[in-house]
Structures are given as structure tokens and as C-alpha cells.
Amino acid sequence: MSARAKIIALHGGLLVLLFVLQFILPAYHHGNLARIMVLASYAVGYNILFGYTGLLSLGHALFFAAGMYGMGLGIQHLGLTVAPAMLAGVIAGAVVSGALALLALRTAGVAFMIVTLMFAQAGYLTVLYFGEYTRGDEGFVIQQAQRMLWGIDLSDPTNRYFAALMLFALCLIVSLWLVRHPFGKTLIAIRENEERVRMLGYNIYTHKLIAMVVSGTISATAGAAYGLLFGYAGASFASVQYSIFPLLWVLLGGAGTVLGPFIGTLFMFYLIDLSSGITTAYMLIAGVVLVLLTLFAPQGLAGELRNRIWRWLP
């Protein structure tokens, strides 16, 4: 079996499995998995910048929230229907990530992390400041009547699962296509040795800029879809915690692997789900996992898998 066939079989197999699971799973896990697929799409977006380009952003909640509020405010205050509202969310994400990229890419390393953190924090505070429209921490509910896409009710669990799967499949395929494309290979080269790539005549800045906009736009799409499918937009999705989550998921699953974000989100979601039954301090688990990962498995689950068994894993 060639590497190409193996890759198609593995990733296609996952999508088929997810499709079949919706007929088997009990209602509770069915709902969870829909949520996980949307959040995994967010992690896929994050992975393009962090895993493949090597830029650690601490401000992706800004993009997630840009998508969510671009969509939500469009529905709530402009009376948009679902399709234009989704588009508004995606465009908002592209614009915000482009603007932040223009500023933040002038810095590198630790400064890049702090700049993204600060701008995301400013974005979070802005959501709170305009509480009249965004309803701040409390957030607002998107009514069932406003969640009809071409006559399909997105609040229905089956439709919702299917929409989440479509979104995830799209993000996974884009991500897979991107990293096998010469552009993606250049991003990986930038991650490995920026100076050498520069010397070979590539424009580093443009590559990073595009990577950040693609990453931000995917994250925003996930944010918009999350608000739409689960009917709620609130300021907590713009907080630092939602910048840390994708980092955590990607690190756990394996940075720089196409499947890593999904694996990481799946594990972390159920870890927090199980532990929040025991204690309210469930973020403790996130903290412990972060520390253990940086100490013992910086490659994550899929990364370790690639190192040990499947060397062809993209």
C-alpha cells in the first residue's frame, strides 16, 4: 500500500466511522461528539499555525469569538438568515486574523505570544464593553426559529451532528490538502529552519501571513458554527481560557499532525467531562495535563504514534 493510499484510508476511515457512529451512539454521547467535532475543527485551525508553521499563538480565542459574534450579532441585530450570517462570521475571522497578523508577525518567539495574548484580551474586554449589544458574560441565545438553514432545523440533534461532521470533514480535508501541497511543505520548512528557508529565496513573511489568516479563518468558521449549532454566544468564548484550550488539544493530540487536533479534543473533552462530575475545579486536569505534556510528551499522542509506528503519518 502506498503512503498516499494509507493516508486516504486512515483519514477517510475516520470520517466514515464518525458518520456511522451517529446511528449507534446514545443521545448523550451523540451530542458530545457533535460538540467535539466543532471544537476539533477549531483545533485543526490552530494546528495550522502552531503545529505546521511553528508560531505559538495565545490569542486564538479572538478569532473563534470573531466568527461567533460575526455570525451571532448578524442574526441578532441585522436580522440575517443563517447562510449570510455564517459568511459574516467567516469574513470577520479573516479580517481580524489578517489585521492581527500584520501587527504580530513583526515580532517573534515570546513577544509574538504576548502580543497575541494582549490583543485577544483587548478583544475579550471589547466584547464586555459593548455589553449593550453582546450582553457580555451572560451572552445571548440564538432562537430555534433563527437557526433554520434552507428549511433544515439545525437545532435538531441529527441535523446538528451531520452539520458538525460536514464542517469537520471540510476542515480535515483542507488541512490534509494544505500540508501535502508545496505551500504547506514550505510552512513546515519555516518551522524547522526559518533562516535556511529565507536563504533559499522564499518570502517568509507572506507565508506566515497566509498561514495565520487560513488558521484564523478556520477557527472563526468553527466559532460561528459552534454558536449556530448550540444556539448560544457569550463572552467566555473570547476569554483566555478559549485560547489555551486549542493549544492544549493540539499539544495532547500531537502538534503538526492532521489527526492530532481531533484526538486531543476527544481525549480532553471526556477527561474534563468525567472530572467535572467529581469536582468543580475541573481546570485542574487541564493544568496537570499541560505540565505533563510539556515534560514527557511534547510530540503528543499522534506524534508519538508517528515516531514509533506510522512514519508516514502526515
Added chain:
Amino acid sequence: MELGPYLILASLEGAVTAAVLALTAVGLSLVFGVMRVVNIAHGEFFMLGAVIAWWVAHITGGHPAIGFALALIVAPVLVGVIAVAADMTILKRLDYDPERTIVATIGLLYIIQQLTLMTYGPEARPVEAPFNTRLAIPWFKNGEDGWQMIWPWGLGTTSYKLAVIGAAVTVLLGVWALMKRTRIGLVMRATQADREMALAFGIPVERVYAMVFGLGAALAALAAVLIVPIQQAHYLMGGDPLLLSFIVVIIGGLGSLPGTVLAAVLIGLSDGIISVFFSPTLAKILATLLVGLVLVFRPQGLLGKRGV
């Protein structure tokens, strides 16, 4: 109240903020300067200081001054020991790699914060000040009978707030003396200047790092003990000091102690006065944007000269 007395009041409150902020930020700056580590968990060390102060004051009983005096010693030492342990078990194993240590300290932040939530609980609890005499401040007013000295209602401060400012200045002078006048300070500065060369000269760099990390955390804890009779101890109180310390350290120039103190005074004083004119949320938005833009366009800080 007129604007004049109001501004005096705001700058007095600002001076207290500045004093506490300077202590916290110097701790962060010291860690960044010597170790090149951005410690995201710094605010949680601050919070731990306040919580331990409450705990010490709670179990000693008797006159509030006894508990407070004990807390002044116990909290920084205990927090320092926790920080040293974190350095030796986590940061040292990461080889102080800048990006991985940030991720690890984010993890540490959640661990400390959530463990406090599990043990100390979600309540905000006060600690009684050791002394708290009200001091009224006079104001001069040109009335019908010429200039008069009046005592406007509400214009005043407490002896404790003045003591906080005094204590912060003393500790900062102590840190300065430690860095410039002692052998330990010399070793720290040597490690900051060139890690490899310091190692080659037989300086136990890892022990210096552990000490600096402990000292930085202890300074944050000390600042928290000083502020806890004015604010209350709460498990989420570490967020604001962390953000403000970041602002101060970045504006003052990363790793420069005099710049940090100057920026703390500037930010602390203006914080009180700005919040007279703007809403606190807007003030925070402007402050975070300022930090981001300073890092983008003047990474050496507004006052600093060196690059990052």
C-alpha cells in the same frame, strides 16, 4: 467634592497601587531578566501570598498585628519554597526553553488556582490590618474671608496605606542593594549577562535560577500580604496583578529593574486618575492594546535600550 481634592485622593490610592504593583512587577522582571522565562503563573503566586496571609491570620488569633506580622514572614517564604520546587521539578527539566516554559507555567497557573479553589473555596475573605488610623487631609479654599483651611469630607487616607508605601519602598531598596552590593547579586547579574560564561566560571547556574524564581515569587507574595487588608483574598485575584505586571515590565523594558519600578509608579498613579475619567473596562482595553503595540513597535520598552 471638587476636582482638586478628588485628584489628591486618586493619586494617594494610585500610590498604594503603584507600590504593590512595583513589588509584583519587579519579581516578574527579575525572573525574566535572569532566566529569560516568562512566568504566566506569577499572578497565582501573588494570590497564594494573600490566601496564606488569611490562613496565618486566621489560625493565630489575638491582636491582628501578630497574625499580620507572622504572615509577612510565612507567606513569602512558603510561596518562595513552592516556586523553587516548581522550578526544580518542571522548569529545569524543560531546560528553560522559552516557549515550552510558557506552556508549562500556564499549566502551573491552573494547578495552583484550582487547588486553591478546592481547599480555600470560592469566598473572598478579609484580613484585618494591624493598625488603621484615619488621617484626614486638609484642603485650602479661597472663600469670603480669604484663604481658609478646610477638611473636606471623605478626603483622607489611613496610616496603613502610608505604611504599605513605606514598606514597598524599603523592600525595593533592599532588592536593589541585593543585586548591586552583594555577592549573590553579582552572581545573578553574571548569569543574566551570559549563562554559558557564568557556567564556565563555576557558577551553579541551576541553583541561581531556582533562587531567582523563588525570590520573584516571594516578592509577589509579599506584595499580596501588604494589599490583603485593603482588598480581600480570593482565588481569582491573580489575574489583574499578572496583567498589570506584564504591562509594567514590557513598558519599562523587559528585564530592566529601574525601568520596571518607574513604569509601575507611572501606571499605578495614572490608573487611579484615568479611572476618574474612563470606565475601568475601557481603561483596561487601552492598557492591553498599549502593551501589544509597544511590543510590536518598541520591543525594548519605552524606557529600555536593549533588545529582547
